[in-house]
Amino acid sequence: MNDFKLYAEANDWGLLVPEISLAFGALLLLCREALRKQGRESGGGLAFLLQGGLLVYFVARYLFFDPRPDSAGESAFNGMIQQSFPADVMRCFFLGCAFLTSFFANPGLRERRLPQAEFHALVSLAAASMMLLVQSNHFLMLFVSLETVAVCFYVLVSYHRGSPYSLEAGLKYLVFGALSSAILLFGIALLYGTAASWSGGTAPSDPLSFTMLEQFVAANSDSLAVRAGTAFVLAGLAFKLGAAPFQAWVPDVYQGAPTAVTAYLAVASKSAGFVVLFNLVTGPLFGLREFLIPLLSLVAIITILFGNLGALTQTNVKRLMGFSGVAHAGYLLVGIIAAIGMHPDVPEKSVFWAIVFYLLSYSLASYGVFGVMGVLAPTEDADQPRSLYSSLAQKQPFLAFTLAVGLGSLAGIPPLAGFIGKLLLFVVAFQAELYGLLAVMVMGVVIAIYYYFAWIRETVFPPLPSLDSSDKEPQVPWSPQFPSLLLACILGLLTLTTILLGFYQSSLGQSF
Secondary structure, three states: OOHHHHHHHHHHHHHHHHHHHHHHHHHHHHHHHHHHHOOOOOHHHHHHHHHHHHHHHHHHHHHHHOOOOOOOEEEEEOEEEEEHHHHHHHHHHHHHHHHHHHHHHHHHHHHHHOHHHHHHHHHHHHHHHHHHHOOOEEEEHHHHHHHHHHHHHHHHHHHOOOOOHHHHHHHEEEEEHHHHHHHHHHHHHHHHHHHOOOOOOOOOOOOOOOOHHHHHHOOOOOOHHHHHHHHHHHHHHHHOOOOOOOOOHHHHHHHHHOOHHHHHHHHHHHHHHHHHHHHHHHOOOOOHHHHHHHHHHHHHHHHHHHHHHHHHHHOOOHHHHHHHEEEEEEEHHHHHHHHHHHHHHHHHHHHHHHHHHHHHHHHHHHHHHHHHHHHHOOOOOOOOOHHHHHHHHHOHHHHHHHHHHHHHHHHOOOOHHHHHHHHHHHHHHHHHHHHHHHHHHHHHHHHHHHHHHHHHHHOOOOOHHHHHHOOOOOOOOOOOOOOOHHHHHHHHHEEEEEHHHHHHHHHHHHHO
């Protein structure tokens, strides 16, 4: 009874007000939808209010009221939650992703007459789960949060229930997601069983706690069971990240999912996975760095090459973004490896912020590109050939400029934010003496320029007339509509931020 009282006293629910607010708001949306009158449209105003309000709260809190980037953070729920400034930055990041996803999805939901309230509720629940995920300091919290995110995405990916592409993508994501969860759970169980049954003096009292498991793993780094459990945990996370050799689902799911969901999956889900991986390899699994560095290096090389080479032959732009997302996962893995093998004189914090800046630049560019794709998408938005964007600059210069800036940033072209993000990863890889991985990264960037610029060329320049006009198909006139004023403002803000961060990052670095 006393133990239960001590556990209850450690539950500081006030630390999780943002997550609780999002979950409560999602429940309120569903209740309102269940009680609304037949034929009356139910939008996502409450979701926008919650997501936007919490985002403003975080920004105002750390810019004006409580700027403590060096704070060690707070531990709650008996160590299951570890809050810190980096975790709060990622919480703010996921709120921004949820807001953009809900906003970009709204026009498509109205056009296809799909339920809006349920969509925004799922987006909010996924954001709350990812916010908990990056604060996890216990494998139990990690697994529950990760599976909550996965369940939300199972529904979101197949949300266009009238589209066979969306349903197929949802089924594939469900199968691969269930397999990855099983592998991850097996790895956690193997680590738990090994630590709990250890007869030596290093057995932790709670083998699922990151803090306690770190000492055990460091003392038993040569144990085959510990290494096997670690390998299974990394394999389960590799599915979520879209890293080789578990990346087969990425292009199919990216193509079939609604465009806004593809952006959410590509940015927020990937970012959450990499923060979790960073916390694991620099925390409880750090004692296995001699085992992790060569293993993750091989995965990173295959991921970078597979993603870039696979994107070369793609004519569907959603599949192209899927393969390029695999390549970006490989670049981020190099940053994770640098964090493990970094020289003691270089602070680990600098590597983490290099990864965060890369994720920020990647998210700005990706949402800019997917935002334009959502505006131009046909009724079946899985079918988006590159030719759809032909001569877009002559028809809608604003959309063409936004798309070109986003693709240029993803390619790492100066002076855009994506160039600075890649440069920071190059720097930390060089400091960690990962010269082979650095060479593979440079090779991947060179390959990526080809397929990104092929898309930009299609957008900016009109197609060359064919010399043989005998078998020429009749051209169907296509005139894309200009987006709404608010949507144009959001796209313009994403584009402007991408450009400004390419020139000026000093204030952002001082905040971190």
